[in-house]
Amino acid sequence: MATPPSEYAMSRTPHFQELRMASGSDNLQGCFHLLFTQQYAEIDGLINVLCEKRDDLFKKIERMEKLVEEGEGLCAFHDSGNVGLEFMKETLKTDKKVLAALTGLLDMACEGRREKRRHVSRFE
Template identity: 85%
Template sequence: MATPPSEYAISRTPHFQELRMASGSDNLQGSFHLLFTQQYAEIDALINVLCEKRDDLVRKIERMEKLVEEGESFCVFHDCGDVGLEFMKESLETDKKLLGALTGLLDVACEGRKEKRRHVSRSE
């Protein structure tokens, strides 16, 4: 078993002391458990927000694809139709890139949540 830290060592660890006070425990394992539990909750909340944003973006892309499809049948016959249709296609491509990036971020966040779940279970 490790020896308890000296007063000098405690004074050199202000962040751990803050964590210890927040956890209400002198037990280092309890402090780690609090930290990992908080991190897990933060990542879980982030995933929920990202999922909502992803779902909104998917719906937006689907609507834009339908607009482009419809627009291709009649926009070419209007003065500003071609330009508007090209802008819609550009916007659609940008939204698809954003969806790809958002999906990648979600993948990373899910990996992080799995990691934090492992940390929480190990610190219990």
Template identity: 85%
Template sequence: MATPPSEYAMSRTPHFQELRTASGSDNLQGCFHFLFTQQHAEIDGLINVLREKRDELFKKIERMEKLVEEGEGFCVFHDAGNAGLECMKETLKTDKKMLAGLTDLLEVACEGRRESRRHVSRFE
């Protein structure tokens, strides 16, 4: 185990000292392993949430598309129905944009997870 850092080192590297304390390790390899393991776990959690939200939004879009399809058969003959149909189409368009953004974000998170996995293995 390395010698404890000097007062000078502690005052010049407060963030690394905090990492050292959190990891319970006095060597950089242990500190980095802890850091990247934590990051990997956080990204895994984010991916799970993003997948859940993506799947929920996808189902919502499918339901809205069916409503629009049905509504086009009779809503156009009613003032409120026609206005409602137009609003549903706007909402559907926005939801599809959000789904695309969520899907892109999920891809970035998956890329980050692969990267963090590589970082963890480097410091094992």
């Protein structure tokens, strides 16, 4: 077992001391394992939320596309129909951009999760 940190080390490394206390170990391997395990869990939770949001937005886009399709036949015969249809198309275009950005963020989060998994396994 490693020797406990000196007063000097404790005063110069407050964040590592906090990590050491949380892990209950003076061993750096245990400290790093806790840190990377927590980060992995946080990223995994983020991925779950992002997947849910992506799926919900995808369904919303599908519904909006159907509304636009129906509206193109219906709205031409109403005074405010064309304006409403243009707004729906504008919203649909923006939602598709958000979906693309969300998908990119999800890809980055998955890459981060793979990285953290590698970090965790190194200190197991």
